[in-house]
Amino acid sequence: MLNTDSLLKSSIATKAVETEGSAFVAQHYNNWKLGLPWETVLPSPKQMPAIIAVGGGKGGVGKSIVSANLAATIAQYGYRVLVIDMDLGCSNLHSHFGVAMPKKTLADFVLTQRLGFRELMQPASIPGVAFIAGGKEESWSEYMEQSSDHLLPLWQAIVASKQQSKVDVVLLDLGAGTQRHTMDFFSAAHLGVITVLPEPTSIENAYVFFKMALWKLIENLGRRYHQPEVAQDIKAALSTMVGSSLSSGYTACFRELALSYPQFMQDLTRTMQARCHGILVNQARDQSDIDLGLSMEHVCQKYFGFPSKSVGYLNYDEAVLKSLKNRRLLVSEFPHSMIAKRLSVAAAQSLKILGIQRRS
Numbered sequence: 001m002l003n004t005d006s007l008l009k010s011s012i013a014t015k016a017v018e019t020e021g022s023a024f025v026a027q028h029y030n031n032w033k034l035g036l037p038w039e040t041v042l043p044s045p046k047q048m049p050a051i052i053a054v055g056g057g058k059g060g061v062g063k064s065i066v067s068a069n070l071a072a073t074i075a076q077y078g079y080r081v082l083v084i085d086m087d088l089g090c091s092n093l094h095s096h097f098g099v100a101m102p103k104k105t106l107a108d109f110v111l112t113q114r115l116g117f118r119e120l121m122q123p124a125s126i127p128g129v130a131f132i133a134g135g136k137e138e139s140w141s142e143y144m145e146q147s148s149d150h151l152l153p154l155w156q157a158i159v160a161s162k163q164q165s166k167v168d169v170v171l172l173d174l175g176a177g178t179q180r181h182t183m184d185f186f187s188a189a190h191l192g193v194i195t196v197l198p199e200p201t202s203i204e205n206a207y208v209f210f211k212m213a214l215w216k217l218i219e220n221l222g223r224r225y226h227q228p229e230v231a232q233d234i235k236a237a238l239s240t241m242v243g244s245s246l247s248s249g250y251t252a253c254f255r256e257l258a259l260s261y262p263q264f265m266q267d268l269t270r271t272m273q274a275r276c277h278g279i280l281v282n283q284a285r286d287q288s289d290i291d292l293g294l295s296m297e298h299v300c301q302k303y304f305g306f307p308s309k310s311v312g313y314l315n316y317d318e319a320v321l322k323s324l325k326n327r328r329l330l331v332s333e334f335p336h337s338m339i340a341k342r343l344s345v346a347a348a349q350s351l352k353i354l355g356i357q358r359r360s
Protein backbone atom coordinates (compact mmCIF):
# COMPACT_ATOMS: atom_id res chain seq x y z
CA MET A 1 0.00 0.00 0.00
CA LEU A 2 1.23 3.48 -0.77
CA ASN A 3 1.63 5.73 2.22
CA THR A 4 0.85 9.05 0.64
CA ASP A 5 -1.00 10.78 3.47
CA SER A 6 1.83 12.93 4.71
CA LEU A 7 2.55 14.32 1.28
CA LEU A 8 -1.11 14.83 0.57
CA LYS A 9 -1.28 17.06 3.60
CA SER A 10 1.83 18.94 2.63
CA SER A 11 0.93 22.61 2.88
CA ILE A 12 2.97 23.49 -0.18
CA ALA A 13 1.17 20.98 -2.34
CA THR A 14 -2.26 21.91 -1.05
CA LYS A 15 -1.60 25.62 -1.56
CA ALA A 16 -0.50 24.95 -5.09
CA VAL A 17 -3.65 23.06 -5.93
CA GLU A 18 -5.80 25.82 -4.48
CA THR A 19 -4.00 28.68 -6.16
CA GLU A 20 -2.90 27.21 -9.45
CA GLY A 21 -5.29 24.30 -9.68
CA SER A 22 -7.79 23.38 -12.34
CA ALA A 23 -10.24 20.56 -12.84
CA PHE A 24 -7.57 18.64 -14.69
CA VAL A 25 -4.99 19.14 -11.97
CA ALA A 26 -7.49 18.07 -9.33
CA GLN A 27 -8.49 15.05 -11.36
CA HIS A 28 -4.92 13.92 -11.72
CA TYR A 29 -3.74 15.02 -8.33
CA ASN A 30 -3.58 11.46 -7.08
CA ASN A 31 -0.87 10.80 -9.60
CA TRP A 32 1.36 13.48 -8.12
CA LYS A 33 0.77 12.99 -4.45
CA LEU A 34 4.07 11.20 -4.10
CA GLY A 35 5.62 14.61 -4.45
CA LEU A 36 7.37 13.71 -7.68
CA PRO A 37 6.77 15.42 -10.98
CA TRP A 38 6.49 12.07 -12.62
CA GLU A 39 3.96 9.53 -13.75
CA THR A 40 4.32 6.10 -15.30
CA VAL A 41 2.44 7.26 -18.37
CA LEU A 42 1.96 11.01 -18.81
CA PRO A 43 -1.40 12.42 -19.84
CA SER A 44 -1.27 13.21 -23.54
CA PRO A 45 -0.30 16.70 -24.75
CA LYS A 46 -3.98 17.24 -25.59
CA GLN A 47 -4.80 17.44 -21.87
CA MET A 48 -1.76 19.30 -20.64
CA PRO A 49 0.90 21.35 -22.42
CA ALA A 50 3.37 19.30 -24.41
CA ILE A 51 6.51 19.45 -22.32
CA ILE A 52 9.93 19.51 -23.92
CA ALA A 53 12.91 19.52 -21.55
CA VAL A 54 16.26 20.61 -22.97
CA GLY A 55 19.22 19.17 -21.10
CA GLY A 56 22.65 17.84 -21.84
CA GLY A 57 24.64 17.35 -18.69
CA LYS A 58 27.39 19.75 -19.68
CA GLY A 59 27.55 23.51 -19.33
CA GLY A 60 27.71 25.73 -22.39
CA VAL A 61 26.45 23.19 -24.94
CA GLY A 62 23.66 25.44 -26.19
CA LYS A 63 20.68 24.46 -24.00
CA SER A 64 19.46 28.04 -23.63
CA ILE A 65 19.97 28.97 -27.28
CA VAL A 66 18.06 25.88 -28.29
CA SER A 67 15.25 26.49 -25.76
CA ALA A 68 14.70 30.14 -26.65
CA ASN A 69 14.87 29.68 -30.40
CA LEU A 70 12.93 26.41 -30.55
CA ALA A 71 10.21 28.23 -28.61
CA ALA A 72 10.12 31.03 -31.19
CA THR A 73 10.09 28.54 -34.06
CA ILE A 74 7.32 26.43 -32.55
CA ALA A 75 5.31 29.63 -32.01
CA GLN A 76 5.71 30.40 -35.71
CA TYR A 77 3.98 27.07 -36.35
CA GLY A 78 0.92 28.46 -34.58
CA TYR A 79 1.34 27.48 -30.93
CA ARG A 80 1.48 29.39 -27.68
CA VAL A 81 4.78 28.57 -26.03
CA LEU A 82 6.16 29.15 -22.56
CA VAL A 83 9.90 28.78 -21.92
CA ILE A 84 11.10 28.38 -18.35
CA ASP A 85 14.65 28.89 -17.18
CA MET A 86 15.05 26.03 -14.73
CA ASP A 87 18.44 27.19 -13.53
CA LEU A 88 17.83 29.41 -10.54
CA GLY A 89 21.53 29.67 -9.78
CA CYS A 90 23.17 30.79 -13.04
CA SER A 91 20.21 31.53 -15.25
CA ASN A 92 20.74 33.25 -18.59
CA LEU A 93 17.74 32.44 -20.74
CA HIS A 94 16.64 36.09 -20.61
CA SER A 95 19.89 37.10 -22.37
CA HIS A 96 18.90 35.01 -25.37
CA PHE A 97 15.68 37.03 -25.57
CA GLY A 98 17.79 40.18 -25.41
CA VAL A 99 16.54 41.49 -22.06
CA ALA A 100 18.06 42.09 -18.63
CA MET A 101 17.21 39.73 -15.78
CA PRO A 102 13.56 40.45 -14.90
CA LYS A 103 12.69 41.39 -11.32
CA LYS A 104 10.21 38.53 -11.01
CA THR A 105 11.86 35.15 -11.30
CA LEU A 106 11.01 31.52 -10.73
CA ALA A 107 12.76 31.75 -7.37
CA ASP A 108 9.85 33.95 -6.19
CA PHE A 109 7.48 31.08 -6.84
CA VAL A 110 9.55 28.05 -5.91
CA LEU A 111 11.59 29.23 -2.96
CA THR A 112 9.77 32.13 -1.33
CA GLN A 113 6.27 31.50 -2.77
CA ARG A 114 5.98 35.28 -2.94
CA LEU A 115 4.38 35.28 -6.38
CA GLY A 116 1.97 33.08 -8.33
CA PHE A 117 3.15 31.29 -11.42
CA ARG A 118 1.21 33.44 -13.88
CA GLU A 119 2.71 36.64 -12.48
CA LEU A 120 6.13 35.45 -13.60
CA MET A 121 5.36 35.08 -17.29
CA GLN A 122 7.04 37.77 -19.37
CA PRO A 123 6.00 38.28 -22.97
CA ALA A 124 8.98 37.75 -25.28
CA SER A 125 9.54 39.90 -28.37
CA ILE A 126 8.06 37.08 -30.50
CA PRO A 127 4.26 36.73 -30.79
CA GLY A 128 3.03 33.63 -28.99
CA VAL A 129 6.08 33.27 -26.73
CA ALA A 130 6.34 34.01 -23.02
CA PHE A 131 9.20 33.16 -20.74
CA ILE A 132 9.93 32.81 -17.05
CA ALA A 133 13.37 33.87 -15.91
CA GLY A 134 15.44 31.80 -13.49
CA GLY A 135 17.27 33.77 -10.86
CA LYS A 136 20.56 34.24 -9.11
CA GLU A 137 19.50 32.36 -6.03
CA GLU A 138 22.51 30.54 -4.58
CA SER A 139 20.49 28.32 -2.26
CA TRP A 140 18.32 26.87 -5.05
CA SER A 141 20.36 23.72 -5.63
CA GLU A 142 20.53 23.03 -1.92
CA TYR A 143 16.76 23.36 -1.59
CA MET A 144 16.11 21.08 -4.49
CA GLU A 145 18.55 18.45 -3.38
CA GLN A 146 16.91 18.34 0.05
CA SER A 147 13.36 17.66 -0.97
CA SER A 148 11.20 16.95 -3.98
CA ASP A 149 8.30 18.79 -2.31
CA HIS A 150 9.44 22.02 -3.93
CA LEU A 151 8.95 20.49 -7.33
CA LEU A 152 5.33 19.55 -6.95
CA PRO A 153 3.73 23.04 -7.05
CA LEU A 154 5.93 23.96 -9.99
CA TRP A 155 4.99 20.84 -11.90
CA GLN A 156 1.32 21.41 -11.17
CA ALA A 157 1.51 25.04 -12.29
CA ILE A 158 3.17 23.96 -15.52
CA VAL A 159 0.45 21.40 -16.16
CA ALA A 160 -2.31 23.87 -15.27
CA SER A 161 -0.89 26.50 -17.66
CA LYS A 162 -2.74 24.80 -20.51
CA GLN A 163 -6.10 25.77 -19.06
CA GLN A 164 -5.10 28.87 -17.15
CA SER A 165 -2.95 30.61 -19.75
CA LYS A 166 -3.73 28.63 -22.93
CA VAL A 167 -0.14 27.41 -23.18
CA ASP A 168 0.28 24.64 -25.79
CA VAL A 169 3.95 23.85 -25.38
CA VAL A 170 6.31 24.34 -22.43
CA LEU A 171 10.06 24.29 -22.97
CA LEU A 172 12.23 23.69 -19.91
CA ASP A 173 15.74 25.09 -20.20
CA LEU A 174 17.51 22.84 -17.71
CA GLY A 175 20.66 23.74 -15.83
CA ALA A 176 23.98 22.01 -16.45
CA GLY A 177 24.74 18.77 -14.63
CA THR A 178 22.64 15.84 -13.49
CA GLN A 179 21.31 17.12 -10.18
CA ARG A 180 18.20 15.53 -8.79
CA HIS A 181 15.74 18.24 -9.80
CA THR A 182 17.25 18.44 -13.29
CA MET A 183 16.73 14.72 -13.83
CA ASP A 184 13.25 14.91 -12.25
CA PHE A 185 12.08 17.44 -14.80
CA PHE A 186 13.89 15.78 -17.67
CA SER A 187 12.17 12.48 -16.79
CA ALA A 188 8.81 14.17 -16.37
CA ALA A 189 8.76 15.68 -19.88
CA HIS A 190 7.03 14.15 -22.89
CA LEU A 191 10.20 14.78 -24.87
CA GLY A 192 13.66 15.20 -23.37
CA VAL A 193 16.10 16.77 -25.82
CA ILE A 194 19.76 16.18 -25.12
CA THR A 195 21.98 18.85 -26.59
CA VAL A 196 25.44 17.60 -27.41
CA LEU A 197 28.56 19.13 -28.91
CA PRO A 198 30.59 16.96 -31.29
CA GLU A 199 33.49 16.62 -28.87
CA PRO A 200 34.45 13.73 -26.56
CA THR A 201 33.71 15.39 -23.21
CA SER A 202 30.26 16.48 -24.28
CA ILE A 203 29.41 13.09 -25.80
CA GLU A 204 30.60 11.37 -22.64
CA ASN A 205 28.44 13.67 -20.51
CA ALA A 206 25.44 13.05 -22.76
CA TYR A 207 25.73 9.30 -22.20
CA VAL A 208 26.05 9.84 -18.44
CA PHE A 209 22.91 11.96 -18.73
CA PHE A 210 21.06 9.08 -20.43
CA LYS A 211 22.19 6.72 -17.71
CA MET A 212 21.08 9.12 -14.97
CA ALA A 213 17.69 9.42 -16.68
CA LEU A 214 17.31 5.65 -16.52
CA TRP A 215 18.47 5.62 -12.90
CA LYS A 216 15.90 8.31 -12.09
CA LEU A 217 13.03 6.25 -13.50
CA ILE A 218 14.19 3.17 -11.58
CA GLU A 219 14.45 5.16 -8.33
CA ASN A 220 11.04 6.76 -8.85
CA LEU A 221 9.45 3.36 -9.37
CA GLY A 222 11.23 2.13 -6.25
CA ARG A 223 9.68 5.00 -4.29
CA ARG A 224 6.27 4.49 -5.81
CA TYR A 225 6.24 0.83 -4.75
CA HIS A 226 8.05 1.54 -1.47
CA GLN A 227 10.77 -0.80 -2.66
CA PRO A 228 13.90 1.34 -2.73
CA GLU A 229 16.02 -1.73 -2.12
CA VAL A 230 14.66 -3.35 -5.30
CA ALA A 231 15.58 -0.21 -7.23
CA GLN A 232 19.08 -0.39 -5.73
CA ASP A 233 19.37 -4.10 -6.69
CA ILE A 234 18.31 -3.40 -10.25
CA LYS A 235 20.77 -0.54 -10.68
CA ALA A 236 23.57 -2.64 -9.22
CA ALA A 237 22.65 -5.65 -11.40
CA LEU A 238 22.49 -3.51 -14.55
CA SER A 239 25.88 -2.00 -13.78
CA THR A 240 27.44 -5.43 -13.17
CA MET A 241 25.82 -7.13 -16.15
CA VAL A 242 26.71 -4.36 -18.54
CA GLY A 243 30.22 -4.27 -17.12
CA SER A 244 30.67 -7.96 -17.90
CA SER A 245 29.44 -7.65 -21.49
CA LEU A 246 29.79 -4.11 -22.75
CA SER A 247 28.18 -4.69 -26.12
CA SER A 248 24.88 -6.00 -24.76
CA GLY A 249 23.60 -2.79 -23.17
CA TYR A 250 20.92 -2.46 -20.52
CA THR A 251 18.01 -3.76 -22.56
CA ALA A 252 19.54 -7.23 -22.92
CA CYS A 253 19.79 -7.37 -19.11
CA PHE A 254 16.15 -6.39 -18.63
CA ARG A 255 14.92 -9.86 -19.61
CA GLU A 256 17.09 -11.47 -16.97
CA LEU A 257 15.98 -9.01 -14.29
CA ALA A 258 12.33 -9.57 -15.27
CA LEU A 259 12.65 -13.12 -13.96
CA SER A 260 13.31 -11.79 -10.45
CA TYR A 261 11.21 -8.58 -10.58
CA PRO A 262 8.50 -9.11 -13.22
CA GLN A 263 6.12 -6.29 -12.20
CA PHE A 264 8.86 -3.75 -11.59
CA MET A 265 10.59 -4.44 -14.89
CA GLN A 266 7.31 -4.42 -16.79
CA ASP A 267 6.43 -1.01 -15.35
CA LEU A 268 9.93 0.29 -15.97
CA THR A 269 9.69 -0.70 -19.61
CA ARG A 270 6.25 0.91 -19.91
CA THR A 271 7.54 4.10 -18.29
CA MET A 272 10.49 4.27 -20.66
CA GLN A 273 8.34 3.64 -23.71
CA ALA A 274 6.01 6.51 -22.69
CA ARG A 275 8.81 9.05 -23.11
CA CYS A 276 11.06 9.96 -25.97
CA HIS A 277 14.57 11.28 -25.98
CA GLY A 278 15.65 13.59 -28.74
CA ILE A 279 19.27 14.18 -29.65
CA LEU A 280 20.37 17.53 -31.03
CA VAL A 281 23.97 18.01 -32.14
CA ASN A 282 25.03 21.63 -31.74
CA GLN A 283 27.94 23.48 -33.35
CA ALA A 284 28.30 20.94 -36.16
CA ARG A 285 31.14 21.82 -38.53
CA ASP A 286 31.28 18.85 -40.91
CA GLN A 287 29.41 15.74 -41.99
CA SER A 288 30.91 13.54 -39.28
CA ASP A 289 29.53 15.98 -36.67
CA ILE A 290 26.12 15.83 -38.33
CA ASP A 291 26.24 12.01 -38.38
CA LEU A 292 26.82 11.93 -34.64
CA GLY A 293 23.08 12.47 -34.03
CA LEU A 294 22.08 9.30 -35.84
CA SER A 295 24.80 7.18 -34.28
CA MET A 296 23.82 8.40 -30.80
CA GLU A 297 20.18 7.65 -31.59
CA HIS A 298 21.16 4.09 -32.46
CA VAL A 299 23.35 3.63 -29.37
CA CYS A 300 20.72 5.06 -27.02
CA GLN A 301 17.99 2.81 -28.32
CA LYS A 302 20.11 -0.30 -28.26
CA TYR A 303 22.13 0.36 -25.14
CA PHE A 304 19.71 2.15 -22.82
CA GLY A 305 16.41 1.01 -24.30
CA PHE A 306 14.86 4.48 -24.45
CA PRO A 307 12.94 5.44 -27.56
CA SER A 308 15.43 7.96 -28.97
CA LYS A 309 15.35 10.09 -32.07
CA SER A 310 17.76 12.54 -33.59
CA VAL A 311 15.97 15.88 -33.99
CA GLY A 312 18.70 17.20 -36.27
CA TYR A 313 21.68 19.46 -35.79
CA LEU A 314 22.65 23.11 -35.56
CA ASN A 315 25.66 24.29 -37.49
CA TYR A 316 28.36 26.38 -35.85
CA ASP A 317 27.35 29.92 -36.74
CA GLU A 318 28.82 33.33 -35.97
CA ALA A 319 25.24 34.60 -36.03
CA VAL A 320 24.79 33.18 -32.51
CA LEU A 321 27.36 35.49 -30.97
CA LYS A 322 26.30 38.45 -33.11
CA SER A 323 22.67 38.16 -32.03
CA LEU A 324 23.70 37.87 -28.37
CA LYS A 325 25.84 40.98 -28.70
CA ASN A 326 23.00 42.81 -30.46
CA ARG A 327 20.68 41.69 -27.64
CA ARG A 328 18.25 40.13 -30.08
CA LEU A 329 16.83 36.63 -30.35
CA LEU A 330 18.83 34.66 -32.94
CA VAL A 331 15.89 33.68 -35.19
CA SER A 332 14.52 37.24 -35.12
CA GLU A 333 17.86 38.82 -35.97
CA PHE A 334 18.87 36.25 -38.61
CA PRO A 335 15.63 34.61 -39.81
CA HIS A 336 17.20 33.44 -43.09
CA SER A 337 20.42 32.04 -41.64
CA MET A 338 21.34 28.39 -41.95
CA ILE A 339 21.00 27.94 -38.19
CA ALA A 340 17.43 29.34 -38.28
CA LYS A 341 16.60 26.74 -40.94
CA ARG A 342 18.12 23.98 -38.81
CA LEU A 343 16.08 25.17 -35.81
CA SER A 344 12.99 25.00 -37.94
CA VAL A 345 13.77 21.38 -38.82
CA ALA A 346 14.42 20.54 -35.16
CA ALA A 347 11.12 22.17 -34.13
CA ALA A 348 9.17 20.27 -36.81
CA GLN A 349 10.85 17.02 -35.79
CA SER A 350 10.06 17.64 -32.10
CA LEU A 351 6.38 18.31 -32.86
CA LYS A 352 6.27 15.16 -34.97
CA ILE A 353 7.65 13.07 -32.10
CA LEU A 354 5.02 14.61 -29.82
CA GLY A 355 2.30 13.77 -32.34
CA ILE A 356 1.36 17.44 -32.77
CA GLN A 357 0.31 18.74 -36.18
CA ARG A 358 1.71 22.06 -37.38
CA ARG A 359 -1.03 24.72 -37.43
CA SER A 360 0.72 27.01 -39.91
Ligand SMILES: Nc1ncnc2c1ncn2[C@@H]1O[C@H](COP(=O)(O)OP(=O)(O)OP(=O)(O)O)[C@@H](O)[C@H]1O
Nearest residue numbers: 059060061062063064065176283314315316317320
Ligand atom coordinates in the same frame (compact mmCIF):
# COMPACT_ATOMS: atom_id res chain seq x y z
N1 LIG B 1 25.56 26.86 -32.94
C1 LIG B 1 26.40 27.71 -32.35
N2 LIG B 1 27.29 28.44 -33.09
C2 LIG B 1 28.14 29.28 -32.50
N3 LIG B 1 28.23 29.47 -31.17
C3 LIG B 1 27.39 28.79 -30.38
C4 LIG B 1 26.43 27.87 -30.92
N4 LIG B 1 25.75 27.33 -29.90
C5 LIG B 1 26.24 27.87 -28.78
N5 LIG B 1 27.23 28.75 -29.05
C6 LIG B 1 28.02 29.50 -28.04
O1 LIG B 1 27.94 28.81 -26.81
C7 LIG B 1 27.53 29.69 -25.78
C8 LIG B 1 26.71 28.94 -24.75
O2 LIG B 1 25.39 28.70 -25.23
P1 LIG B 1 24.18 28.55 -24.20
O3 LIG B 1 24.18 29.68 -23.24
O4 LIG B 1 22.95 28.29 -24.99
O5 LIG B 1 24.65 27.20 -23.46
P2 LIG B 1 23.99 26.49 -22.20
O6 LIG B 1 24.10 25.03 -22.43
O7 LIG B 1 22.65 27.03 -21.97
O8 LIG B 1 24.97 26.95 -21.04
P3 LIG B 1 24.73 26.84 -19.44
O9 LIG B 1 25.02 25.42 -19.10
O10 LIG B 1 25.75 27.80 -18.89
O11 LIG B 1 23.32 27.24 -19.17
C9 LIG B 1 26.80 30.81 -26.48
O12 LIG B 1 26.85 31.99 -25.75
C10 LIG B 1 27.49 30.91 -27.80
O13 LIG B 1 28.63 31.78 -27.68
Ligand SMILES: [Mg+2]
Nearest residue numbers: 063064092093
Ligand atom coordinates in the same frame (compact mmCIF):
# COMPACT_ATOMS: atom_id res chain seq x y z
MG1 LIG C 1 21.80 28.00 -20.25
